[in-house]
Amino acid sequence: MKISADDTAVAPHEIGEADLHAPTLYGSGDPHPIWTAMRRHSPVHRQELPDGRSFWSVTRYHDVNDVLRDHTRFTSNRGTLLSILGGRDPAGGKMMAASDPPVHTSMRRPMMDMLSARALRPMVPKVRRVVNRMIAPLAAGSWNLARAAADFPMAFTGTLMGLPEADWPRLTRLTTMAVAPDDPEFRQGKGGGTLASAHHELFSYFSGEVRRRAGEPGDDLVGSLMRMQVGGRAFRHDEIVYNCYSLLLGANVTTPHAVAGTVLALIDHPEEYRRVAADPDLVTGAVEEGLRWxxxxxxxxxxxxxxxxxxxxxxxxxxxxxxxxxxxxRDEEVFADPFRFDVTRSPNRHVAFGFGPHYCIGAPLARIALRLLFEEIVGKVAEFRLDTPVEHLTSNFVAGIKDMRVSARLRQGAAEELEEAISADGPVPVTR
Ligand code: HEM
Structure with a gap:
């Protein structure tokens, strides 16, 4: 996501021409001037698409929270993404993310136990090893951090869900196709075909996985979903499949961009990087500000x-x-100087993980992974450099970075530590 602090770039009379549905706005444009103008002049804004479908946009913090929180006025049952605007989500009432309470609550409660910070604690050493293997190529020169970050979530969700490692690269690609079907790198034929084919492959994959485990679900996340009781009955096959899909998508399409977006912000604000590097206690604040940003x-x-x-x-x-x-x-009524990146921002009640009943169930996992990653980064990297211009994902759903080549000046002894991380655990599987 390109960042512009220029809040006068879009005049009030130009707001009507803005197309928030267009994936290119986020791929090669900058939505911030339009969002800023809407917050100021048209906070509840209607857009009609050429095919007659329409939607309202809310851009202010408190309106966003109200819409996400109040399921009695605003339902999730018909689908929650613009990519299926006007349709009826077949997962409605079956997948947690596309359900309202009380059905939603009955699914969410047992899943929350599996994904709580406490339940995830045993994973910490493994995630730290994954992180060190991931950043190890920094010791050898220029490195495509965005490509490596794209593979990052599979290393923990793949493990948590008990999915074979050989399948991880394909699953990463399919989840990106599902959220960026218009991106030239992920498009297959026409955009509609890409989304349908990604959904078909992901649902078939999980359907096969659940069948393969019949009678012996296993003690991972997929196994737990298979054993789950909802409203006094067993979870049905399609409900298990939809929720596997949602967990994987939720992790894969967001976490990489929080990584790349935060590193980019720290490169653009070197004084903020120096503050965190000098005081690792600031990592938690830097991660939260990176999520907001x-x-x-x-x-x-x-x-x-x-x-x-x-x-x-x-x-x-x-x-x-x-x-x-x-x-x-970036709502200026809530965040002081919202276009300033400040690792000590307080309070920082960002809504990157949403708000209300659907507040991201993977937030504890994402926070653990991001904190470990940035702890290791600030302990090893004295300074980052951006080597090539950043390339963004063409998607109206994900504010994504797909290419970002960086080099680093390492701290003394860090190169040796990174080499050890590789030799202790075998070769680094990530893209250079
Ligand atoms: C930086 C990383 C992440 C971000 C920014 C993020 C963002 C979000 C947001 C904004 C929502 C609210 C959706 C709504 O209101 O309709 C959400 C829900 C959800 N997220 Fe995440 N997410 C992240 C990581 C993860 C991870 C790691 C997982 C998997 C373990 C995950 C799985 C889910 C699921 C299943 C839901 C639906 C929850 C419900 O309906 O109750 N997310 N996420």
Missing amino acids: SSPANHFMRYVVQPTEIRGVELRRGDAVVAWLGSAN
């Missing part, structure tokens, strides 16, 4: 349950409302 999930969508209004604007039953998280995280 990068906001890897641009939006989530809801549908209006019954006629309602936001800021005096009337919304009809069935209208789609898109909550723009990336905009809420």
Whole structure:
């Protein structure tokens, strides 16, 4: 996501021409001037697409929170992403992310136990090893950090879900296709075909995985879903498959961009990097500010349950409302000097993980992984350099970075530590 602090770049009369649906706005453009103008002049904004479908956009922090929080007015049951605007999500009521309470709550409770910080504690040493293997190529020169970050989540979700390591690269590619079907690198034929084919392959994959385990589910996350009781009955096959898909997608398409987006912010603000490097206690704050700054999930969508209004604007039953998280995280009424990257920002109540009943269930896992990664980075890297211009993902859902080549000046002794990390654990499997 390119970052612009210029809040006068879009005049009020130009807001009507803005196309927040266009994936190119996020791939080669910058949504921040438009979001900033909308927050100021049109905080509840309607856009109609050439095919007649339409949606409302809310861009202010408190409106975003209200829409995400209040399932009695705004349902998740019909789907939560712009990519399926106007359709009916077949996973509605079956997949946690596309359900409302009480069905949602009955699925979420047992899954939360599996993904709590406490349950994940035993994974910490493994994630630290993964992190060191991942950053090891820094010792050898210029390195495509964004490509390596793309592989990062599979190393923990793949392990947690008990998925064979040989399948990880394919799953990473399929999840990116599902959120960036218009990106030239991931598109297969026409955009619609890419999304359908990614969904088909991912659902078949998990369906096969669940069948293969029949009678012997295993004690990993997939096994736990297979044993799960919801409302006094066993979880059905399609419900298990949809939730496996959602967990994998949730982790794979967001975490890499929080990594790349935070490193990029630290390169653009070297004084902030020096502060964290001098005081590793600031890593937690740097990770939170990196999440606010990068906001890897641009939006989530809801549908209006019954006629309602936001800021005096009337919304009809069935209208789609898109909550723009990336905009809420720059709301000047909530964040002081929101276009300043500040690793000591406090308070920092960002909504990168959403708000309300659907608040990201993977947040404890993402936070553990990001903190470990940045702890290792600041302990080893004295200074980063950007080697080539950054390339963004063409997607209206994910604020993504797909190419970002960096080099580092390492701290004394770090090169040896990174070499040890490789030789202790075999070759580094990531792309250079
Ligand atoms: C930096 C990393 C991440 C970001 C920025 C992020 C962002 C989000 C956001 C904004 C939501 C709210 C969706 C809504 O309101 O409809 C959400 C929900 C969700 N996330 Fe994440 N996520 C991240 C990591 C993860 C990880 C690691 C996992 C898997 C373990 C995951 C799985 C999910 C699932 C399953 C939901 C649906 C929760 C529910 O409906 O109750 N996410 N995430």
